[in-house]
Amino acid sequence: MKDKIFRLFLFVAALLVLVLAAAIVYALVSRSSEAFQEYGIREFITNAEWDPRSATEEYGALSFILGTLYTAFFALLLCIPFALSVALFNGVYFKGKKIAGVVRSVVDLLAGIPSIVYGLWGFYTVRPLVIDLGVNAQGFGIFLSSIVLAIMIIPYASSLSSEFLSMVPNNLKEGAYSLGATRLEVVQHVSMPMASPGIVASFILALGRALGETMAVTMLIGNTNRIPHGLRDTGNTMASVIANQFGEADGLKLSALIAIGLLLFIITAVINLIAKLVMKKLSHA
Amino acid sequence: MRHFLLCSLLSVLVLSCSNSSSNSGESSTVTSISGAGATFPYPYYNIVFRDYMRQHGNITVNYGAIGSGGGIRSLRDRSVDFGASDAFLNEKEIASMNGEIIHIATCLGGVVMAYTLRGVDSLRLTGPLIADIYLGKIKKWNDPRLVAENPAIKLPDLDITPVYRSDGSGTTYNFSDYLCVVSPDWKEIMGKGKALKWEAGIAAKGNPGVAGIVQQTEGAIGYIGSEYALTLKLPTAKLKNRAGRYVDATLETISAAANVELPDDMRATITDSADPGAYPMSLFTWILIYRDQKYDNRTDEDASQLVDLLQYVISPKGQKVAAQINYAPLPPQALKKNRQLINKINYGGAAIVSGNLSAATDSTNTVLK
Numbered sequence: 001m002k003d004k005i006f007r008l009f010l011f012v013a014a015l016l017v018l019v020l021a022a023a024i025v026y027a028l029v030s031r032s033s034e035a036f037q038e039y040g041i042r043e044f045i046t047n048a049e050w051d052p053r054s055a056t057e058e059y060g061a062l063s064f065i066l067g068t069l070y071t072a073f074f075a076l077l078l079c080i081p082f083a084l085s086v087a088l089f090n091g092v093y094f095k096g097k098k099i100a101g102v103v104r105s106v107v108d109l110l111a112g113i114p115s116i117v118y119g120l121w122g123f124y125t126v127r128p129l130v131i132d133l134g135v136n137a138q139g140f141g142i143f144l145s146s147i148v149l150a151i152m153i154i155p156y157a158s159s160l161s162s163e164f165l166s167m168v169p170n171n172l173k174e175g176a177y178s179l180g181a182t183r184l185e186v187v188q189h190v191s192m193p194m195a196s197p198g199i200v201a202s203f204i205l206a207l208g209r210a211l212g213e214t215m216a217v218t219m220l221i222g223n224t225n226r227i228p229h230g231l232r233d234t235g236n237t238m239a240s241v242i243a244n245q246f247g248e249a250d251g252l253k254l255s256a257l258i259a260i261g262l263l264l265f266i267i268t269a270v271i272n273l274i275a276k277l278v279m280k281k282l283s284h285a
Numbered sequence: 286m287r288h289f290l291l292c293s294l295l296s297v298l299v300l301s302c303s304n305s306s307s308n309s310g311e312s313s314t315v316t317s318i319s320g321a322g323a324t325f326p327y328p329y330y331n332i333v334f335r336d337y338m339r340q341h342g343n344i345t346v347n348y349g350a351i352g353s354g355g356g357i358r359s360l361r362d363r364s365v366d367f368g369a370s371d372a373f374l375n376e377k378e379i380a381s382m383n384g385e386i387i388h389i390a391t392c393l394g395g396v397v398m399a400y401t402l403r404g405v406d407s408l409r410l411t412g413p414l415i416a417d418i419y420l421g422k423i424k425k426w427n428d429p430r431l432v433a434e435n436p437a438i439k440l441p442d443l444d445i446t447p448v449y450r451s452d453g454s455g456t457t458y459n460f461s462d463y464l465c466v467v468s469p470d471w472k473e474i475m476g477k478g479k480a481l482k483w484e485a486g487i488a489a490k491g492n493p494g495v496a497g498i499v500q501q502t503e504g505a506i507g508y509i510g511s512e513y514a515l516t517l518k519l520p521t522a523k524l525k526n527r528a529g530r531y532v533d534a535t536l537e538t539i540s541a542a543a544n545v546e547l548p549d550d551m552r553a554t555i556t557d558s559a560d561p562g563a564y565p566m567s568l569f570t571w572i573l574i575y576r577d578q579k580y581d582n583r584t585d586e587d588a589s590q591l592v593d594l595l596q597y598v599i600s601p602k603g604q605k606v607a608a609q610i611n612y613a614p615l616p617p618q619a620l621k622k623n624r625q626l627i628n629k630i631n632y633g634g635a636a637i638v639s640g641n642l643s644a645a646t647d648s649t650n651t652v653l654k
Binding site for chain 1 (some may be wrong): 505
């Protein structure tokens with residue numbers, strides 16, 4: 001009897017999650033329909049104009065989609081060397097050692113810092129450095145946001161990667177050593193290929209995290225509603241434009257912002273799906 | 286949404302109940318006055334209404350800072366006793382209200398240009414220069430046109446970083462409204478509105494966001510609500526007014542902008558004021574109420590309490606509070622027009638007897654004399 005009640009409870013809980021997810025999608029779709037009907041989905045995605053003035057009102061998502069992709073992919077690029085070395089440090093070279101535990105907890109700590117703190121740190125500490133580097137006159141933009149984003153996603157990429165690296169079977173590695181391989185060669189030819197599906201998947205998940213990051217990016221990107229021309233330029237991401245303009249928006253503008261939210265939702269869902277597929281495919285190969 | 290409304294309704298009920306029980310010793314009934322609208326005067330209303338409630342134990346005043354548009358809608362639905370707006374109603378809006386609306390100006394504010402330039406502590410600007418900076422036509426601080434306006438100081442060879450609001454804002458509206466008046470280019474390219482399509486610069490959310498970037502960035506300039514900038518004592522530029530004088534934004538110069546011939550209904554923009562001492566980017570904020578207070582289930586008691594509140598806001602006491610938190614008080618002429626308008630408020634045609642309500646009597650009466 002107790003077992004049955006518990007089963008029922010679990011069933012209801014699981015169903016509730018599904019219903020909630022469906023309700024979110026429904027709310028996004030229904031409230032964005034005004035914008036999609038006005039412009040058409042393709043036109044909305046490929047239009048870079050964002051003009052809130054009532055006389056010439058026109059909304060398109062392209063500049064925000066590009067801003068999001070620029071910052072997220074550049075952040076991913078920046079984070080790869082750091083995240084990978086942390087993963088190798090913890091998962092291979094110092095596996096099981098005390099120092100690995102310390103590094104792991106410090107890196108995990110990075111994941112626990114609220115994003116507003118990253119934003120403030122970027123604003124007060126990193127931005128003057130970016131100005132000194134001569135990237136642009138006031139420091140804000142894709143470059144600054146990506147640097148801070150890269151640091152924010154390191155823990156997501158590294159902890160999963162080191163997990164996969166440390167799961168590589170010992171007998172494989174021992175086999176390689178017995179054939180006279182050096183430690184580097186073992187990492188290159190045994191550990192990395194074996195763990196690669198997991199590593200790739202963890203980086204894709206980190207990318208998904210970078211795509212949706214809002215607060216820190218809003219504080220650092222400059223919030224200009226134009227297509228960014230290169231890394232030195234300012235821009236706006238899908239998440240940051242929503243954060244900036246949602247409060248005062250109504251009518252068509254509100255619908256356009258919700259439509260951007262829906263697009264962001266779809267992009268992150270696709271990214272997560274790709275991560276799953278990669279993991280599946282590579283681990284079978 | 287419905288649950289949220291229910292919950293808030295419930296909490297309001299609970300609150301009002303507890304209120305009435307605590308006051309039941311002194312007075313029999315608790316009247317509540319509710320208003321909604323502009324966010325710009327919210328800090329002022331918050332304090333002045335609180336002071337009013339302290340003096341009148343049996344009255345509660347609730348103000349929801351939901352934005353000017355929301356305030357006008359709420360008043361039209363008659364779900365609040367008064368609305369508040371940073372822009373006066375245009376003819377179309379007036380026609381949609383189903384009843385004559387009275388505009389009572391409560392205080393003044395301004396939009397100031399804050400900047401950060403090492404070694405420069407007094408900067409002079411004109412409207413057209415501001416327009417060209419934000420249009421991206423003036424890119425450097427040592428641009429000849431800026432130098433010509435500031436012969437006494439040495440301007441650096443540095444990029445200008447204009448900063449604007451990323452969220453929709455009345456401050457942006459008033460800023461662009463002024464620039465439309467003084468710069469044909471601006472009117473043509475940018476126009477006016479709470480949100481614009483910007484040509485140059487970077488954006489941040491809210492007055493604090495803009496002020497933060499300006500303070501931390503060498504060579505930045507940004508427009509900020511005066512109530513915020515004066516409280517923070519940010520360095521701000523002198524603006525050339527219509528009389529040709531360079532004027533600092535202070536409570537006096539902002540008040541002076543209303544020292545012009547005002548229309549009897551107080552529906553006036555005081556942007557680019559002709560007064561020689563006026564700060565050019567100045568504005569009124571208004572409380573809106575129905576002239577005839579007899580609608581729905583309102584009693585003449587409700588009406589006279591509302592009128593009493595309005596009189597308190599424009600009384601010397603109320604205006605002093607405004608000045609303390611850096612909202613510019615109304616000049617005498619505006620106060621006079623306000624009083625004439627308040628006298629027009631009636632209850633089904635009958636005059637409203639006010640100033641007979643408990644503790645505020647003395648203060649409001651002295652104002653009226």
